[in-house]
Amino acid sequence: MKKRILYIGNDLQVNSFTVTYISFFSKMLRKEGYKVKTASTRNNKALRLAEMLGLIAKHKSTTDIVLIDTYGAMNFYYAYLVGKTCELFGLEYIPILHGGNLPERLENSKKLSQTLFGNSRVNIAPSKFLYDIFQEHGFKNTQIIPNAIRTDKYPFRKRTEFRPKLLWVRRFQKRYNPLMALKVLQILQQSYPNASLCMVGPEKDGTMASSKKFAKKYDLDVRFTGKLKKKHWAALSANYDFFINTTSVDNTPISVIEAMSLGLAIVSTDVGGMPALIRNRHDGILVPEEDEKAMAEEIIRIMKNPEKGEKICLNAKAKADQFDWDLVKEKWNRVLN
Numbered sequence: 001m002k003k004r005i006l007y008i009g010n011d012l013q014v015n016s017f018t019v020t021y022i023s024f025f026s027k028m029l030r031k032e033g034y035k036v037k038t039a040s041t042r043n044n045k046a047l048r049l050a051e052m053l054g055l056i057a058k059h060k061s062t063t064d065i066v067l068i069d070t071y072g073a074m075n076f077y078y079a080y081l082v083g084k085t086c087e088l089f090g091l092e093y094i095p096i097l098h099g100g101n102l103p104e105r106l107e108n109s110k111k112l113s114q115t116l117f118g119n120s121r122v123n124i125a126p127s128k129f130l131y132d133i134f135q136e137h138g139f140k141n142t143q144i145i146p147n148a149i150r151t152d153k154y155p156f157r158k159r160t161e162f163r164p165k166l167l168w169v170r171r172f173q174k175r176y177n178p179l180m181a182l183k184v185l186q187i188l189q190q191s192y193p194n195a196s197l198c199m200v201g202p203e204k205d206g207t208m209a210s211s212k213k214f215a216k217k218y219d220l221d222v223r224f225t226g227k228l229k230k231k232h233w234a235a236l237s238a239n240y241d242f243f244i245n246t247t248s249v250d251n252t253p254i255s256v257i258e259a260m261s262l263g264l265a266i267v268s269t270d271v272g273g274m275p276a277l278i279r280n281r282h283d284g285i286l287v288p289e290e291d292e293k294a295m296a297e298e299i300i301r302i303m304k305n306p307e308k309g310e311k312i313c314l315n316a317k318a319k320a321d322q323f324d325w326d327l328v329k330e331k332w333n334r335v336l337n
Helices: 021-031 045-058 075-088 102-108 110-118 128-136 178-191 207-217 230-239 254-262 292-304 306-321 325-336
Strands: 004-008 035-039 065-070 092-097 123-125 142-144 165-169 196-200 222-226 242-245 265-269 285-287
Touching: 004 021, 004 045, 004 075, 021 035, 021 325, 035 045, 045 075, 065 075, 075 092, 075 110, 102 110, 102 128, 123 128, 128 142, 165 178, 165 230, 165 254, 178 196, 178 207, 178 292, 196 230, 207 222, 230 254, 242 254, 242 292, 254 265, 254 306, 265 292, 265 306, 285 292, 292 306
Parallel strands: 004 035, 004 065, 065 092, 092 123, 123 142, 165 196, 165 242, 196 222, 242 265, 265 285
Antiparallel strands: none
16 A cells, blocks of 8 residues: 655745745645645745644654755755654654755754654655765765656657757846846857847746846846746747856756756856756866856857767767656655655
8 A cells, every 4th residue: 555645844835936846746646546745835934834843743643754945045944843843743754855955954954954854764856965964964864756747748849950058047146146147148149149038937036136137237138037937838849949057056957857858058167966967068168167168168169069968968868867756766666665
């Protein structure tokens, strides 16, 4: 009999947030035959926490295991309290590790981290980057299961020529450095007046407003779409040839894996877990953090050497296929059963 799962995370649908992994993962688990309840859809933080803890108490007798989406920022405290509540009711729990700032949390909240991650059934790291860090901190009960996508939802388009058409998909937040994307475009437009950028994602902390102001000031060809459903930005990607990831903190972003599957040339900063996801010059390009000049130069290099870009994109597609749910689900079945 398949396990009865209570999945705790931010299943938010409001425009100020991107859709989190819980939406996709819970759906896939149900298709595998698991009974899955999720929380929470509440936008108010206090109500969200109350609903999370309340559901554990309500369903403790009909739950076999609790999955906890765990990030390094404010969400960490939610995860800690959920873990303590699971212990109170004698429930096993599994933290699913997300976010490039979790290593910082391990350092700054050592006692809470020891309680949450040390008492879990297992900690699931989506990348070797987080796995290695958790091992170094003594959490030997950690396994790697990568974030999954349905690759058939992100059809590959082979590119043999590359235009200065850039796509950026992220939440508008300082840590993801959207301003760097605009500076890359600014450099490109000096040599390629037809260069353009499409920025997909919702506002978080005011950086969309400052990005629009920058684009207007320097007369940059930028399209701001706001939040889009994954299928819509996947369709939109056919109009672009490069996917730029400008973040200053990262783990294994699903948007980059999706872009690999779509056949876009990936150019990313080399922060956090990105070097574990991208093999430089093999299935993507890595540049130093906040170095828009280096990113622009790499884009130009691919445009001038399209055969190299084509090979990088083919290798990236092969890597993205390793993240397909049909492969990843077997690892989850073993952990849950």
